[in-house]
Amino acid sequence: MGALNERRVTSLVxxxxxxxxxxxxxxxxxxxxxxxxxxxxxxxxILWMWLLIATLDLVAExxxxxxxxxxxxxxVVIIAVSTVIFLWSMTRLGFFLSAVPFTALVLIxxxxxxxxxxxxxxxxxxxxxxxxxxxxxxxxxxxxxxAWWF
Amino acid sequence: MIKTLKLAAGTIAGLALAxxxxxxxxxxxxxxxxxxxxxxxxxxxxxxxxxxxxxxxxGGDVFVSNMAGGSGTVAAAALAGQKPTGYQLGYWSxxxxxxxxxxxxxxxxxxxxxxxxxxxxxPTVLFTNASNDLTTVDEMKSAIEATPGKYxxxxxGPGAMTHLTTVAAFAGLGLMDKIKHLPxxxxxxxxxxxxxxxxxxxxxxxxxxxxxxxxxxxxFSDKRLENFPDVPTATEVGIKAPLNELYLWxxxxxxxxxxxxxxxxxxxxxxxxxxxxxxxxxxxxxxxTINYRNAEEFNTFFRAQYEANxxxxxxxxx
Amino acid sequence: xxxxLPQAAALIFTVxxxxxxxLGTMLGIVLGALPGIGSTVxxxxxxxxxxxxSQAPAILLLLAVYAGSVYxxxxxxxxxxxxxxxxxxxxCLDGYPMAQRGEAGLALGWSTIASTVGxxxxxxxxxxxxxxxxxxxxxxxxxxxxxxxxxxxxxxxSVSEGSLIKGLVAGSIGLFLGCVGGDPxxxxxxxxxxxxxxxxxxxxLAVVIGVFALSEVLIRAAAKPxxxxxxxxxxxxxxxxxxxxxxxxxxxxxxxxxxxxxxILPGTGAATAAFISYAEAQRSSPNxxxxxxxxxxxxxxxxxxxxxxxxxxxxxxxxxxIPGDAITAVMLATLTLxxxxxxxxxxxxxxxxxxxxxxxxFVINLMLLPLGMLVSKAAAPLxxxxxxxxxxxxxxxxxxxxxxxxxxxxxxxxxxxAGIVGFLLRRQGMxxxxxxxxxxxxxxxxxxxxxxxxxxDGSFAAFFVGHPIAAVLVCIAAGMLSLPLITKLxxxxxxxx
Numbered sequence: 001m002g003a004l005n006e007r008r009v010t011s012l013v014x015x016x017x018x019x020x021x022x023x024x025x026x027x028x029x030x031x032x033x034x035x036x037x038x039x040x041x042x043x044x045x046i047l048w049m050w051l052l053i054a055t056l057d058l059v060a061e062x063x064x065x066x067x068x069x070x071x072x073x074x075x076v077v078i079i080a081v082s083t084v085i086f087l088w089s090m091t092r093l094g095f096f097l098s099a100v101p102f103t104a105l106v107l108i109x110x111x112x113x114x115x116x117x118x119x120x121x122x123x124x125x126x127x128x129x130x131x132x133x134x135x136x137x138x139x140x141x142x143x144x145x146x147a148w149w150f
Numbered sequence: 151m152i153k154t155l156k157l158a159a160g161t162i163a164g165l166a167l168a169x170x171x172x173x174x175x176x177x178x179x180x181x182x183x184x185x186x187x188x189x190x191x192x193x194x195x196x197x198x199x200x201x202x203x204x205x206x207x208x209g210g211d212v213f214v215s216n217m218a219g220g221s222g223t224v225a226a227a228a229l230a231g232q233k234p235t236g237y238q239l240g241y242w243s244x245x246x247x248x249x250x251x252x253x254x255x256x257x258x259x260x261x262x263x264x265x266x267x268x269x270x271x272x273p274t275v276l277f278t279n280a281s282n283d284l285t286t287v288d289e290m291k292s293a294i295e296a297t298p299g300k301y302x303x304x305x306x307g308p309g310a311m312t313h314l315t316t317v318a319a320f321a322g323l324g325l326m327d328k329i330k331h332l333p334x335x336x337x338x339x340x341x342x343x344x345x346x347x348x349x350x351x352x353x354x355x356x357x358x359x360x361x362x363x364x365x366x367x368x369x370f371s372d373k374r375l376e377n378f379p380d381v382p383t384a385t386e387v388g389i390k391a392p393l394n395e396l397y398l399w400x401x402x403x404x405x406x407x408x409x410x411x412x413x414x415x416x417x418x419x420x421x422x423x424x425x426x427x428x429x430x431x432x433x434x435x436x437x438x439t440i441n442y443r444n445a446e447e448f449n450t451f452f453r454a455q456y457e458a459n460x461x462x463x464x465x466x467x468x
Numbered sequence: 469x470x471x472x473l474p475q476a477a478a479l480i481f482t483v484x485x486x487x488x489x490x491l492g493t494m495l496g497i498v499l500g501a502l503p504g505i506g507s508t509v510x511x512x513x514x515x516x517x518x519x520x521x522s523q524a525p526a527i528l529l530l531l532a533v534y535a536g537s538v539y540x541x542x543x544x545x546x547x548x549x550x551x552x553x554x555x556x557x558x559x560c561l562d563g564y565p566m567a568q569r570g571e572a573g574l575a576l577g578w579s580t581i582a583s584t585v586g587x588x589x590x591x592x593x594x595x596x597x598x599x600x601x602x603x604x605x606x607x608x609x610x611x612x613x614x615x616x617x618x619x620x621x622x623x624x625x626s627v628s629e630g631s632l633i634k635g636l637v638a639g640s641i642g643l644f645l646g647c648v649g650g651d652p653x654x655x656x657x658x659x660x661x662x663x664x665x666x667x668x669x670x671x672x673l674a675v676v677i678g679v680f681a682l683s684e685v686l687i688r689a690a691a692k693p694x695x696x697x698x699x700x701x702x703x704x705x706x707x708x709x710x711x712x713x714x715x716x717x718x719x720x721x722x723x724x725x726x727x728x729x730x731x732i733l734p735g736t737g738a739a740t741a742a743f744i745s746y747a748e749a750q751r752s753s754p755n756x757x758x759x760x761x762x763x764x765x766x767x768x769x770x771x772x773x774x775x776x777x778x779x780x781x782x783x784x785x786x787x788x789x790i791p792g793d794a795i796t797a798v799m800l801a802t803l804t805l806x807x808x809x810x811x812x813x814x815x816x817x818x819x820x821x822x823x824x825x826x827x828x829x830f831v832i833n834l835m836l837l838p839l840g841m842l843v844s845k846a847a848a849p850l851x852x853x854x855x856x857x858x859x860x861x862x863x864x865x866x867x868x869x870x871x872x873x874x875x876x877x878x879x880x881x882x883x884x885x886a887g888i889v890g891f892l893l894r895r896q897g898m899x900x901x902x903x904x905x906x907x908x909x910x911x912x913x914x915x916x917x918x919x920x921x922x923x924x925d926g927s928f929a930a931f932f933v934g935h936p937i938a939a940v941l942v943c944i945a946a947g948m949l950s951l952p953l954i955t956k957l958x959x960x961x962x963x964x965x
Contacts, residue, residue: 083682083685100513216874308655
């Protein structure tokens with residue numbers, strides 16, 4: 001796999017992020033009030049610390065090669081992407097309409113193929129949550145643009 | 151895509167909600183009052199006390215929801231982008247509606263709203279710890295001038311009403327370069343620091359001041375306060391307009407473009423609710439100073455405040 | 469205060485009073501156990517119901533929900549690695565490993581007893597010495613707070629299981645995340661990159677739930693599929709036998725003291741207390757080697773401390789009329805609604821009411837054990853579901869919880885991002901607890917440091933002149949930081965040799 005592996009890449013990315021953020025604190029137009037009054041006073045301390053330790057970590061990773069176990073990439077990607085879509089759409093399409101397809105997709109991805117519990121959970125759980133929060137506790141979850149009651 | 155879905159859902163479920171609400175039918179579904187702060191704060195409490203009376207006056211359901219963040223701007227920004235149906239109203243304070251949009255880059259401004267009605271307004275007061283020997287404004291002035299940099303005034307955060315009150319006081323008296331500002335995260339820690347004499351001055355409403363052992367120095371109102379007739383107003387101690395009057399007010403706002411008939415209906419219901427026995431009792435219990443203005447009066451007041459507060463913001467260097 | 473107890477008891481032991489205490493505690497436990505609902509939302513939900521009640525029951529209901537929710541947060545922390553409230557984040561560290569080992573019931577047993585003891589002791593302290601303690605807390609200015617938070621940060625070293633360097637990187641990331649948003653002194657936007665939503669910073673609970681719970685879901689999904697596996701085996705609370713407590717009493721006592729002490733200070737909070745107490749336990753416990761792998765001492769430390777905070781937080785609230793956090797602010801507001809003016813005269817003007825509040829608080833803590841058993845018994849069947857169903861439901865609950873924190877759609881995206889980033893970092897062996905600690909303590913560290921520098925006109929050296937408490941705390945922090953480093957270096961030297 002060459003010199004790069006997952007651990008080294010992650011460590012490298014962390015170093016780069018710290019460096020980018022740090023250079024950003026010097027480039028921007030912040031009020032230079034000096035010392036404790038400067039908004040960048042504290043973040044600079046923290047970012048220097050981050051950069052320094054992350055560099056040490058990268059060196060440690062480079063000195064000793066360590067591998068991570070192989071993940072089920074497809075499953076993780078499906079679940080991660082669908083979670084983000086669900087979180088995005090829940091305040092737009094409403095909780096119920098977003099949660100049902102999301103739950104079903106997660107269950108199918110995780111090998112739950114028995115149709116009865118699959119449908120029961122993916123429809124029943126969101127329905128129960130909406131009923132509880134929107135109608136019993138009157139602490140409403142986001143509703144769909146189509147009807148105010150779900 | 152969303153439009154197609156909407157049509158489909160409308161036909162299938164037979165929901166006639168795509169049709170714009172007619173004013174005479176308003177409200178056909180629950181009205182949502184958005185509180186721009188976390189549940190449990192002073193504003194939240196006020197709105198939750200107001201909601202049932204408002205619901206009764208409106209002849210429909212009213213529910214309260216919270217959306218906090220960015221000193222209230224997150225909720226205001228979200229509501230400014232909503233369709234002006236009249237079913238979502240925000241309870242904005244003076245800071246959310248007139249101060250934050252002038253100091254932060256937020257996606258709303260003075261023209262994003264149709265003011266519905268104002269509900270409450272209390273003047274702010276500059277006060278000090280009762281255990282120190284500064285009993286009058288003159289004593290305070292000479293003490294600060296004698297030892298520049300020794301005294302500190304606190305605030306509940308930069309840009310908060312507590313900050314603007316102290317700034318109005320010290321800028322108005324020409325003392326800004328002789329006193330230091332120490333911001334806190336919220337009024338609680340600031341008042342505790344006041345009790346410990348870490349800070350010497352703080353500005354907030356009368357109610358908050360009465361909680362501790364504090365001594366009022368200046369009242370930022372047009373006339374002297376009923377409970378403290380000996381405390382001079384800001385004008386009396388020589389603070390010039392527009393720094394001389396500061397009110398912590400709040401009222402209901404709808405997104406700009408809301409149907410005028412709906413606004414009139416909401417404004418009227420709001421008036422009935424504010425004057426109801428239930429809300430009057432609630433206000434008396436919570437020491438809230440009620441101040442009802444209808445849609446028209448509130449609109450004039452709101453725009454005047456927006457202008458006046460920009461002067462204080464300049465003085466605070468925000 | 470003690471002589472008023474009979475009158476106070478007459479206020480509490482009415483039908484309404486008892487009903488309020490039992491139902492309130494139960495509701496608090498359930499709401500606290502739901503990730504994200506947390507103490508503040510739970511208390512705010514209950515608030516409208518208190519409007520129609522009389523003084524004492526109204527306050528008792530809020531207190532019951534508050535104390536119940538703090539305890540309830542530990543249930544989901546242990547069973548599904550999802551802290552119901554930020555103050556339960558430290559409970560995950562040893563609670564979840566125990567649950568994975570099949571000892572979920574026992575873990576809950578330890579945490580329940582620890583919570584109860586923490587709460588009871590803090591109730592007694594309240595009853596005996598609230599005014600004196602409140603006066604003492606006033607000695608804690610920004611400089612002392614800075615020193616205390618510095619001490620709290622040293623626990624990053626102790627919770628960095630595996631790799632110290634990676635723990636410190638995670639801690640720095642957490643501290644940085646706490647800097648994002650409006651500057652606490654000048655109000656300027658920092659690191660928002662034009663995103664106005666970021667002015668208020670990253671929401672703590674959204675990040676906590678993301679890096680703990682959501683990343684766990686992804687890690688589970690990434691592992692090789694095993695058929696019909698359940699997440700954790702759990703039938704109900706199992707109380708640890710008395711003999712198992714041997715050698716743990718001292719740690720419990722210390723944690724309770726830490727929780728009480730920190731609760732009294734304004735603006736520090738239960739999450740800080742839990743982490744500091746955890747760090748101290750790890751430094752001094754005879755079982756320190758097992759921390760992070762499911763050691764009861766770790767559970768005891770965090771749970772007794774965060775429950776002791778509930779009592780401590782009432783001290784400045786009731787004695788000075790100054791709320792320490794959002795929840796005590798709600799309580800003060802409720803008092804006002806019922807015609808009681810909060811403030812320094814509160815205790816002198818309403819002694820019986822205050823005595824009733826304190827003793828009611830004692831009763832609430834006594835009920836945590838039986839009610840906790842009841843609630844977790846009811847929750848047990850849910851946990852017997854297959855892993856796939858559990859994982860899907862965890863995501864749904866996390867979304868609901870984070871949405872309710874402040875109804876902000878942006879927070880949901882923050883949680884999603886935190887989950888994915890947390891997953892990537894955890895695959896690399898980076899512990900997530902230091903990140904959370906950094907984010908919890910960072911903002912307080914920054915504001916107290918800068919406030920201190922404003923007071924001393926920019927001189928850091930002046931922090932230690934005339935501030936003996938601060939000096940002592942910083943010395944302890946330095947000691948805690950260097951000790952494990954020295955031990956580690958020595959061990960390394962030995963293995964090499």
